[in-house]
Amino acid sequence: MNEDSTPSNFLENIIREDLDTGRVQEVVTRFPPEPNGFLHIGHAKSISVNFGLAERFGGRCNLRFDDTNPLKESLEYVESIKADIQWLGYHWDGDVKFASGYFGQLYDWARHLVEQGDAYVCDLDPEQMREFRGSLTEPGRNSPYRDRTVEENLALLEGMKNGEYEEGSRVLRARIDMASPNINMRDPILYRIRKVSHHQTGDDWCIYPTYDFAHGQEDAIEGITHSVCTLEFEDHRPLYDWLIEHLPVPHRPRQYEFGRLNPSYTITSKRKLKALVDEAVVSGWDDPRMPTISGMRRRGYTPAAIRRFCDMIGTTRSDGIVDVAMLEHAIRDDLNENAPRAMCVLDPLRVVLTNYPADKQETLVAPAHPNREELGERQLPFGRELFIDRDDFREEANKKYKRLVLGKRVRLRNAYVIEADEVLRDEDGEITAVHCRVVEDSLGKDPADGVKPKGVIHWVSAEHGIPVEVRLYDRLFNVEAPDRGEEDFHAYLNPASLQVTQQAIAEPGLAAAQPESRYQFEREGYFVADREDHGDGKPVFNKTIGLRDTWQRMEAQ
Ligand code: ATP
Ligand code: MG
Numbered sequence: 001m002n003e004d005s006t007p008s009n010f011l012e013n014i015i016r017e018d019l020d021t022g023r024v025q026e027v028v029t030r031f032p033p034e035p036n037g038f039l040h041i042g043h044a045k046s047i048s049v050n051f052g053l054a055e056r057f058g059g060r061c062n063l064r065f066d067d068t069n070p071l072k073e074s075l076e077y078v079e080s081i082k083a084d085i086q087w088l089g090y091h092w093d094g095d096v097k098f099a100s101g102y103f104g105q106l107y108d109w110a111r112h113l114v115e116q117g118d119a120y121v122c123d124l125d126p127e128q129m130r131e132f133r134g135s136l137t138e139p140g141r142n143s144p145y146r147d148r149t150v151e152e153n154l155a156l157l158e159g160m161k162n163g164e165y166e167e168g169s170r171v172l173r174a175r176i177d178m179a180s181p182n183i184n185m186r187d188p189i190l191y192r193i194r195k196v197s198h199h200q201t202g203d204d205w206c207i208y209p210t211y212d213f214a215h216g217q218e219d220a221i222e223g224i225t226h227s228v229c230t231l232e233f234e235d236h237r238p239l240y241d242w243l244i245e246h247l248p249v250p251h252r253p254r255q256y257e258f259g260r261l262n263p264s265y266t267i268t269s270k271r272k273l274k275a276l277v278d279e280a281v282v283s284g285w286d287d288p289r290m291p292t293i294s295g296m297r298r299r300g301y302t303p304a305a306i307r308r309f310c311d312m313i314g315t316t317r318s319d320g321i322v323d324v325a326m327l328e329h330a331i332r333d334d335l336n337e338n339a340p341r342a343m344c345v346l347d348p349l350r351v352v353l354t355n356y357p358a359d360k361q362e363t364l365v366a367p368a369h370p371n372r373e374e375l376g377e378r379q380l381p382f383g384r385e386l387f388i389d390r391d392d393f394r395e396e397a398n399k400k401y402k403r404l405v406l407g408k409r410v411r412l413r414n415a416y417v418i419e420a421d422e423v424l425r426d427e428d429g430e431i432t433a434v435h436c437r438v439v440e441d442s443l444g445k446d447p448a449d450g451v452k453p454k455g456v457i458h459w460v461s462a463e464h465g466i467p468v469e470v471r472l473y474d475r476l477f478n479v480e481a482p483d484r485g486e487e488d489f490h491a492y493l494n495p496a497s498l499q500v501t502q503q504a505i506a507e508p509g510l511a512a513a514q515p516e517s518r519y520q521f522e523r524e525g526y527f528v529a530d531r532e533d534h535g536d537g538k539p540v541f542n543k544t545i546g547l548r549d550t551w552q553r554m555e556a557q
Contacts, residue, residue, distance in 0.1 A: 009315035011049065011256060015057055015226060024225045027059030031085070031092075032215070032229075034066045035077035035199075037270030038285040038292040039084045041306070041327070045261040048310035050228055051090040062222055063092035066099045068214050070198040078199065080285070084293040088303045099214045100200040102221055106209045107161065109217060109247050110172055110190055114153045118246050119190060120146055121156035122173045129171075132178070133186055140178035140186040160193055163206045167193045172207075176242060184239045188212055216240035219253035227253040230260045231319060258315045263324040264480045266291045267489055281493065282476070286532075288542050289476040289497050299473060300518050300528030300544030305334040321481060331545055335518060335526045340368040340375050343413065343458040344506040344521040344541070346470060348387035350433040350462060353418065356384045364443075366414035378509050382415055385462035387505050392457040393434055395423060402455030409439065409453040413522055417442035417453045458522045465505035469540045470527070472499040506539075513539055523547070 018024045029050040033043060054061035063085060067073050082096065113119035122145045124132060134140035148156070160170055172191035180186055190213040195206045219227045234257045244252055262268060268291060276282050276290070285292050288299035296306065309330040313322050362382045368375040392403040392410075404410040409419045417439040424433040439447045446452050478494040479485060485492060506521075513519070513529040521527050525547050530540040 009258075010317070011053060011226070011228060011258065011315055012056065014256065015053060018225070019057065026225070027054055027057040028062070028093075028223055028225045029054050029059065029228060030062035030064050030097075030219065030222060030224050032064045032066045032218075033081050034069065034072075034211075035074065035081060036069065036072040037077060037274050038080050038290075038294055040268050040270070040273060040293065041263060041266065041291045041296070042261045042268035043084075044088060044293055044306050045310050045313075045315075046228075046230070047085060047088060047090060048307055049258065049315055051085075051092075052311075053226065053228070054093075059225075060093035061090070062094070062097050062224070064097040064099065064218060064222065066211060066215065066218075067198070067200060068099050068208050068211050069194075070196050070208065071194065073199060075199045080294060084297075087297060088293065088306065097218075097222065098200050099209075099218055100198060102214070102218055103201060103205055103209070105221065106214060106217060107207075109249075110209070110213070111154065111157065112247060113174065113190070114157060114172075115150060116246065117150060117175065119172055119174050120148050120153050121160070121170050122146070122187075123170050126168065133183065134178070136183070139180075140183075142178050143173070143187065146175065146187070157191075160191065160207050161205075163195065165193060167195055169193065174213075174239075174243070176239075182235060182238055184212070184236050185242070188239060212236060212239055213243065216243055216253065216255075217247065217249060219255075220244060220247075220249035220251045223251045224253045227255040229255060229257055231257045231317065232260075233257060257317065259317050259319040261310075261313065262319065262321045262481075263291070263327060264321050265324050265475045265477050265482070267477070267483050269483065272483060272489060281490075288471070288473050291476075297516075298528075298531050299542055300335075300516075300526060301331050302334050302338075302518070305330040308334070324475075325549055328545055328549060332526070332547075335520060335544065338372075339518045339520045339526055340378075341366075341370070341522050342378070342507055342510055342519045343380075343460055344468065344470070344504055344510070344524065344527070345387045345389050345458065345460050345465070346501055346504045346524060347390040348460075348503060348505050349390040349393055349431065351386045351388050351418070351459070352433055352435050353384050353386070353438050354421070354435050355437045358384050360384070364415055378507065380414060380507060381461045381464040383461050383463050386412070386459045387462055387465060388412075388434075388457055388459050390431075393420070393431075403457050404434070404436075406434075409447070409451060411442075411453045411456045413456050413458045415443065415459065417447055458524075460505045460507050462505075464508045466508055466511045467502075467538055468504050468506045468510065469533075469538050470501050470504040470543065471530075471540065472501065472543045473497060502538075504541075506541075510539060510541075513541075518544065520547075 031050045051061045122143045132141045171189045173187045176185045178186045191207045194208050237255050286294035286298045309327045364380040364382050366378050395406045397405045406420045411417045418436040420436045422435040423431050426432050474497050476497050477492045479492045482489045482492040515531045515534045518528045526544040527541040533540045
């Protein structure tokens with residue numbers, strides 16, 4: 001993509017100035033996910049910002065897992081996050097980093113704060129702690145444990161570390177200011193007791209630093225120059241700065257905040273997405289309806305389109321909702337350009353070409369892509385019996401209907417013009433087949449008699465077409481802001497977000513479709529061969545997106 005089409009963002013301006021003035025010599029950023037779920041589209045934005053800035057300015061970007069809460073974290077999440085970043089096409093600098101890799105250093109720094117009189121062990125229980133904290137309008141009150149001696153605090157901290165106390169009975173707190181208007185500065189917790197194993201450090205520790213204590217110091221250890229995060233951490237910045245000032249850290253990172261990405265019709269909270277997985281509302285984190293990176297991947301979205309979308313929306317300090325149609329537009333654009341075409345009939349209706357000999361068979365040839373010759377050609381066997389989509393035939397219709405109508409003509413895509421003569425029905429009156437005639441000499445040209453067909457429909461040879469399973473996906477939620485409504489987000493689930501059809505018949509070439517290969521099924525939309533379900537039995541195709549934005553049309557009505 002060309003540089004000029006990227007909206008320049010305020011972070012780029014800051015970095016450019018920092019480099020120009022020599023405040024920094026090199027740009028070092030990091031993406032710091034907590035491995036407590038799969039990454040979603042919001043994380044893709046953060047990844048594109050952090051890795052993107054490093055790329056643009058010839059710097060480095062670390063991947064650092066902020067794994068300070070072993071209760072909610074797992075190796076499965078660590079692995080999925082790494083795979084997602086790689087799939088998006090980004091490369092982290094050096095080895096993957098872990099907050100847990102710094103636990104020793106962080107503990108030493110906690111001791112350092114205690115020795116300076118800047119931290120203390122507090123025995124208030126969580127309930128009392130909340131009470132003492134005050135509120136937005138009321139100052140907090142000092143803990144009765146705030147004036148313990150340095151020796152006593154060091155001994156208690158050591159005891160916490162050695163597992164001598166119960167979970168929840170004590171914490172280490174910074175000693176800052178219980179009357180601060182910023183609640184984050186009211187003696188925040190630095191360490192808590194958690195007697196659980198950690199996916200990286202096993203049972204080495206039974207106390208774990210809070211995110212607030214770990215985060216800034218990790219940035220300092222790694223020499224992060226521009227510590228980019230989302231706006232909800234703006235109020236934490238004074239605490240991060242306080243900690244950096246009170247500790248002998250090797251480097252001073254600076255934090256910059258931008259607005260979270262909230263696409264419409266989408267939820268971007270790991271906690272809520274996890275609920276959908278746990279409740280089996282979806283088939284898993286990578287269900288193609290999920291806004292997770294692995295879900296979008298399975299749905300057929302491309303890394304290039306996701307990156308393009310992240311660039312397109314810019315990076316700002318506003319927390320508004322971004323129209324998900326912009327993401328869909330980026331996907332359509334990419335697929336229109338790159339996806340080979342194929343024909344697949346979703347709801348087959350048999351067509352018998354009465355003037356085409358039963359023993360005759362042709363192989364027609366069509367381009368894989370209308371304007372990308374290098375993508376090659378497809379072979380389309382053609383015979384006396386075909387399938388067309390049930391929706392593409394009517395016994396009677398008005399002029400707007402440009403498909404097959406009894407007594408009228410239509411062109412079969414990449415093939416002949418046919419004319420419909422007669423319908424066949426079963427006992428229930430249901431149409432079972434349409435008898436048609438091939439108009440002579442109409443392959444790739446208009447009929448000699450001058451009666452042109454009005455439209456073009458897709459088809460598949462009845463003898464050669466292959467049965468496929470098609471999963472038709474739509475938006476998971478049917479309101480713009482599912483987690484900002486009056487009801488719980490479950491109330492806004494779209495009941496028609498998945499429909500599966502076992503009847504579809506596809507052109508024979510699709511039997512060889514590799515998992516994750518993407519196609520435009522002509523006149524139907526964009527589809528991808530499923531990543532997971534393939535190999536045994538019928539090929540499975542997931543609908544990525546329609547050819548046009550039907551939601552916008554529905555709303556306009
Ligand atoms: P969630 O609310 O989904 O749990 P999180 O912020 O807790 O998200 P982290 O794993 O802590 O998830 O996030 C890693 C990075 O991704 C952080 O820097 C965070 O600011 C950023 N991030 C998370 N969600 C979004 C979003 N919707 N838009 C932009 N950046 C995001
Ligand atoms: Mg978080």
